[in-house]
Amino acid sequence: EKEMECIFWKIASKEAPAEIIYEDEEFAAFPDIHPRAPVHFLIIPKRHIVSLQEVTEHDTELMGKLLLVAQRVAKDKQLKGYRLQMAVGKEGGQEIDHMHLHLLTQ
Numbered sequence: 001e002k003e004m005e006c007i008f009w010k011i012a013s014k015e016a017p018a019e020i021i022y023e024d025e026e027f028a029a030f031p032d033i034h035p036r037a038p039v040h041f042l043i044i045p046k047r048h049i050v051s052l053q054e055v056t057e058h059d060t061e062l063m064g065k066l067l068l069v070a071q072r073v074a075k076d077k078q079l080k081g082y083r084l085q086m087a088v089g090k091e092g093g094q095e096i097d098h099m100h101l102h103l104l105t106q
Helices: 007-012 057-076
Strands: 027-031 040-045 083-085 101-104
Touching: 007 027, 007 040, 027 057, 040 057, 057 101
Parallel strands: none
Antiparallel strands: 027 040, 040 101, 083 101
């Protein structure tokens, strides 16, 4: 299956190494290996979702929790401010086919 080849899915299922900075049953967060800011973390759902385009109303709770995980990571790292970014699809700049939220500082 496609998800088996996905690096983020492998990280979420512990088949690939990453410096996990936050984890619960549904999400994992880790530093971006190609940071574009002084602080640059990625937050991913453990369930394989290719992009925001695949999310449905059934994922409303998951999407809300995604933002709460971002808030928690920012608090844990004592960030005063940050921005959240999500690329959707190749045309939108998404490089990995697994939905992920970027948490960045200026």
